[in-house]
Amino acid sequence: MTSHLIALKDFSKPQLASLVDRALALKKDALAGRRHLNLAGRTISMLFDKPSTRTRVSFEAAMYGLGGQVIHMTSRESQLTRGEPLKDTARVLARYVDAIVVRTFGQYVVEELARYSKVPVINALTDLYHPCQVLSDIMTVVENKGELEGLKIVWLGDGNNMANSWVEAASVFGFPLTLACPEGYEPDADVLQQAQASAEKPIVLLHDPVEAVRDADVLNVDVWASMGQEDEQNKRLDIFQSFQLNTDLLGMADNNAIVLHCLPAHRGEEITDEVLEGPQSVAFDQAENKMHIHKAILEHFIK
Ligand code: CP
Numbered sequence: 492m493t494s495h496l497i498a499l500k501d502f503s504k505p506q507l508a509s510l511v512d513r514a515l516a517l518k519k520d521a522l523a524g525r526r527h528l529n530l531a532g533r534t535i536s537m538l539f540d541k542p543s544t545r546t547r548v549s550f551e552a553a554m555y556g557l558g559g560q561v562i563h564m565t566s567r568e569s570q571l572t573r574g575e576p577l578k579d580t581a582r583v584l585a586r587y588v589d590a591i592v593v594r595t596f597g598q599y600v601v602e603e604l605a606r607y608s609k610v611p612v613i614n615a616l617t618d619l620y621h622p623c624q625v626l627s628d629i630m631t632v633v634e635n636k637g638e639l640e641g642l643k644i645v646w647l648g649d650g651n652n653m654a655n656s657w658v659e660a661a662s663v664f665g666f667p668l669t670l671a672c673p674e675g676y677e678p679d680a681d682v683l684q685q686a687q688a689s690a691e692k693p694i695v696l697l698h699d700p701v702e703a704v705r706d707a708d709v710l711n712v713d714v715w716a717s718m719g720q721e722d723e724q725n726k727r728l729d730i731f732q733s734f735q736l737n738t739d740l741l742g743m744a745d746n747n748a749i750v751l752h753c754l755p756a757h758r759g760e761e762i763t764d765e766v767l768e769g770p771q772s773v774a775f776d777q778a779e780n781k782m783h784i785h786k787a788i789l790e791h792f793i794k
């Protein structure tokens with residue numbers, strides 16, 4: 492398997508499926524009280540430039556749960572803030588730790604760190620991708636639906652980092668994906684084009700939320716303005732209004748449809764409180780699953 496986790500497109504279906512299977516097994520073991528100290532004596536560095544609740548704590552809990560140690564640092568606390576090059580930072584950190592988990596703005600940052608790091612670099616969200624989150628989303632779908640085969644999976648809202656990683660997941664896993672985004676807010680054009688070119692099943696981009704949601708088995712939503720887009724928040728409230736996942740829209744999906752949200756949620760914007768707290772929402776299991784998938788990722792990538 493590729494030595495860094497930068498984007499889902501770098502992997503094959505069996506490779507990603509094995510991470511999901513391992514995470515499901517680790518979850519069962521954790522519930523049964525079985526612990527695996529497979530990373531005892533190992534250390535990761537977390538380099539975060541954006542806020543995080545789930546990703547930070549679930550990576551830290553995963554690493555400690557496997558017997559390892561974590562060193563967390565923001566770029567502001569590091570010499571990066573004073574202009575030290577990424578390539579020097581990568582080469583130095585790689586001499587101290589066994590993996591570097593990065594949350595930042597530009598995808599080029601994780602790519603540059605990976606180019607120079609001798610230890611795995613793991614993408615914990617950039618403006619372009621959120622690959623680890625989408626692996627826990629897929630784990631949550633498999634946990635609830637048994638398999639990906641035969642499902643109508645829908646992305647509703649902004650064509651953001653989450654949407655881009657879902658597009659790549661559809662191409663790698665070979666499941667059909669329907670996206671409904673407002674015009675001008677589609678997924679990254681290159682990501683979409685590349686994924687569609689190699690996908691076995693259709694990746695369809697629509698602009699009508701009602702058409703997209705009809706008979707869906709899995710509905711995915713995320714905030715309308717991602718981190719770094721705070722200035723556009725008010726403008727987006729108007730543009731995205733018809734994409735809100737409320738009981739009316741959910742009623743058009745299959746009766747047993749599940750609702751995914753990577754959180755944090757803005758209730759009353761992309762999702763209503765009723766839907767997020769309702770029986771079809773699996774958002775909090777999905778949040779828990781981040782810890783199990785992060786264990787599987789750390790276990791796999793740290794040699
Ligand atoms: N879903 C997710 O990545 O949440 P955080 O921003 O809290 O890490």
Ligand code: NVA
Pocket residue numbers: 616621651652653713714716717718753754755
């Ligand atoms: N698209 C969101 C995901 C947050 C986990 C963002 O980038 O802010």
